[in-house]
Amino acid sequence: MTAESQTTTWFDWAREQSDPKQAATKPEALDDLLVIDASFGNIGGLVCSSILAEMGARVIRVEPPGGDIARRFSPFGIEHAGTGLGYLAEGRNKHHITLNLADPEGQKLFTGLAGRADILIETYKPGVMDGWSIGYRQLRDLNPRLIYAALYTYGQFGPLSKSGRPGSEISNQAYSGLVYINGEPADDTGAEYTVPTKVGSWYGWYAEGLYAAYGILAALHFREETGRGQMVDVSGAECIMKFIDYNLGWYHMGGQVKERLGNYDPSVFPYTFIQCRDGHTFMAAYNDEAFRTLMEIIERPELADDPRFSSFAYRTQFENEKALQEALEGWSRQHPVDEVIQRVQDVISRKEGRAAAVVTGKVTRPMDSLQEQNWWDRGSFRKVQDPVYGEITLQGPVWKMTESPPRLKWACRPVGADNTFIYSTCLGIGGTALEELKARGIV
């Protein structure tokens, strides 16, 4: 062990080596790569290229001359300097240009870009790019090293890929099974909230984009070994399926269907959100020792030996979960949420091992999350001073890396803002020629 590591704590060392504030002083992981993002009407494509761009890839974002419809997907239709908030969140670090891919001349220019690219991302329905002669089938002859990722709910082959049905964020959520298992169980009231419930954010697109980046980087590894590019077919629905806990296994092995249970849980309990006087907290203590600790905390030590709750298996019977939920809330409703969490911290700090496994987490509204200094220190939130969009708050890159840290460089660009720069430097098209292409609706 070096002298340095003996005197510096792990935490100080890790912070010093990976603090995002130092990122700009270090090299980037993917800055040898050129990415073309030709996605349309799909935030997943933008997420995918954002990930690569955060790690240093140069991304050329290609929109139709009128702009991507995804610029219009925004809460209540709000736009900020002409762009919706969904697009603005994922426009980062990219050069935004326009090009009419349906026009033969536009296609020719596109092959000029794709011919030199390492990675191409598109989200049209299967066969559309191919019909324009700029699909993987045509481009691979021109550029055998190209990694071509196509994102679509039903994928590029198989019966439903040919259905002609549009894909969507919500279709990804629903097809994956995520919606089926999420939400409050049906009861006698028939209330509108006792239904399968979508995840509030665009998880259907975010998962699709992240998975696409994963497929691309795996393909990149293969290319570095063999020199061969390939096509990467990504269905957001199929990707999220892998995240539905034991869904398929339980059905195949035990004939059981995983159902929605609201804040209850079929495999561990307590593992739930509980109501406090002024909000909610997560509360878990599912092994026997931790459960006993929690019963001490709520001043009901006798419940640890109650036959309904005395073992892991008894506690996960649905009726017993409900009874336990009531017992927990009988206590927690009397206290503010911060006090409940502090009380747990105090007690478990005096416990060892499994008995200390009482775990909480304040259910925080976004406005309060934004007030949390820790997330700012960690670079999870970043204020960006953008020449076009002014001062805005964005979520920062996730990874803290010691050698090739990711970074957030700029927020977004208006439609076609980088046309002059990209067309002149990449294709030698100067100002006059560009004006002419513009007049003919090609850029």
Place this chain on the structure above:
Amino acid sequence: MSAQDYFQWTEDLFDPDNAFFKPEALKGVRVLELCTRVFGPVTADLLADFGAEVIKIELPGVGDLMRYVAPRGFFWQNISPAFTHMNHNKLHVAIDIRRPEGGDLLKRLVARSDVLIENFRPGTMDRWGVGYRQLSEVNPRLVYQANSGFGQWSAYKDRPSYDATSQAMSGFSAITGFQGRTPLKIGVWIGDYTGALFATLGILGALHFRKRTGKGQLIDVSQGESLIRSLDWTWLYVHLTGQERRRSGNRDVSISPSGIFPCREGFVALAALDDNQFQGLCRAMNQADLAEDPRFKTLAARLGEENNPALYAIVAEWTARLNPEDVERLADRHGFAAHRVASVRDHYNDPHLRHRGAVQEFEDPLYGRVVEYGPGPKLSASPGRMKGIAKPVGFHNDHIFRNILNLGPDEIHELKEKRVIGAWDDRPGAKPPADWDGAKGTFF
């Protein structure tokens, strides 16, 4: 080229029956997994899907505590389905790395590995003398992935964190569900999975960097921060408008219409992303005039604070008279997005998913016929594949100790005696099937 021609070509290009006749994308990447529960194991699983050799190192006896998380206490052939689906294609070895001899074995493995993934409380591995600082001296090319709830140097680094902690503290739950009700804990370990996906991306990025420079590195990924990153326009909206992002139930407030709608039986997802799709939907509803209604004519109008719920109500009234499959058929014909709210029953028998290998039936060498979700992205030249599900604690000890570490029988015996290495305890979740013959599924 014609569309039909295109699909003939893709069917051939991706034919899942050819998967085992093609090379693997991550072949030759050796990954050491020192993880329990979900966040770490899923990270390694995503690498194993594409051919990385993952050696899962567990404590002798009990192993990964996730082995005992079983839905309603259900075990199948002594293994839980909650454990199998995040531990594919792995080699299982049991070493107590907290002991000096165990730490030495780990270092010998590290010297010959590319990636190490751990999800202990921050600083734990360092305290044991096998953290990144020590292991990078053994192997400077090592990519060391540290997964945790809040990060290695967060203000909350000492706080325990489960998946739902990250759902709660990121704001993910607060925006899911219906206004006036309790925020929803998502019905899956979404913070773990999302964090694992980010961790995998970091590892693959770092491997590319290493190829160019020869340098390994430490990567720190937090569950909560991964969820924050995935919350789309939330942060922009709150900062720019000063308004809270409220729960909006089953209706998207940023695309209209888009949401979950009730049917006569079951539920359907439905969306029209642009005016063309919306006009198609109106035709399907036999209400073509709606597309001309000034409240709904453009996406901007449909997103209006009053217009969006009004449109949702009109569509919901229509879907309530149909079954999900009727809406899907109309979506095919009229060109809008729709899909039934699918359960596992729908997945299990879905010809599309079966055809694509998204739902895969295969023969596990120990457990026999299993059905699992296949690798996520489909790669044409180096596809992922399913070789097996999780195994009992230390099931591949012999292979690792003899073939990789080249330990002799005496050394193995001595380490076993000292409980530095070992196999499974006699309990469901850890041990082989009751009728195991002592040989089935093993290799050497």
